[in-house]
Amino acid sequence: MTRAARAEIPSPSTLGAHMVLVLSGEVRVSAAGHDAAVLGPGDVICAEVSSPGALDLAWDGHAWLCFVLTPGWSPEPGDNEARPDPVRRTGRPLLTWIYDDGGSSRSEPFTWPAALAPVPPTEAWPKSRGSFVTRRDYGEDGYSSGVWHNGPRSQLGFTLNGRAENETGDGTVTRPVAGDMAYIDDVTGRGHVTRGLGDRWMLFVTVAPEHLRFTPES
Numbered sequence: 001m002t003r004a005a006r007a008e009i010p011s012p013s014t015l016g017a018h019m020v021l022v023l024s025g026e027v028r029v030s031a032a033g034h035d036a037a038v039l040g041p042g043d044v045i046c047a048e049v050s051s052p053g054a055l056d057l058a059w060d061g062h063a064w065l066c067f068v069l070t071p072g073w074s075p076e077p078g079d080n081e082a083r084p085d086p087v088r089r090t091g092r093p094l095l096t097w098i099y100d101d102g103g104s105s106r107s108e109p110f111t112w113p114a115a116l117a118p119v120p121p122t123e124a125w126p127k128s129r130g131s132f133v134t135r136r137d138y139g140e141d142g143y144s145s146g147v148w149h150n151g152p153r154s155q156l157g158f159t160l161n162g163r164a165e166n167e168t169g170d171g172t173v174t175r176p177v178a179g180d181m182a183y184i185d186d187v188t189g190r191g192h193v194t195r196g197l198g199d200r201w202m203l204f205v206t207v208a209p210e211h212l213r214f215t216p217e218s
Helices: none
Strands: 002-004 018-024 027-031 037-039 044-047 055-058 063-069 095-101 104-111 131-137 155-167 181-185 192-206
Touching (some): 018 155
Antiparallel strands (some): 002 063, 018 044, 095 104, 131 192
């Protein structure tokens, strides 16, 4: 993950197959032979280019981004037909750590355990055991009461579209929108409850054991 100026991220041609998740800011994407596009929080770029200059990402000031390497995989082209989300957050993304504290889950804000810029070499990135996307459409005014559950494994959960309300055992309620991220680490104990709204898309990236250690900010 990075909060970086344009000059502080690696060239797409040096990364192989990868995804870039926009967490905050407006990113202008220019690909050779295609019209330019402007992406915002919750939008995802999938790329595999080998020629310098074939893909260019640009933004004003700093942008919050998350890079995920996807060796051996690139998506099929097509429209995911997600319904537009009217809620847009500006500024810093919500970063929440959900973990088990003596049998009851807690929510804490966290700082990334490394410098956010420049982006370090890929061999220093946290390791993953895979990723997947889920979609659940709650309707325009839909709402799910949710059930208490554990995270199935330590994983990063990125809200790509829609909204939610996460409640943990300490009574904390967070309300992520597109571009927000949670480290879901309550694999034991009572767990947490999620109540969704809208056409909700989530990207989950599993985390290999001991590859992320977060520090509460409060």
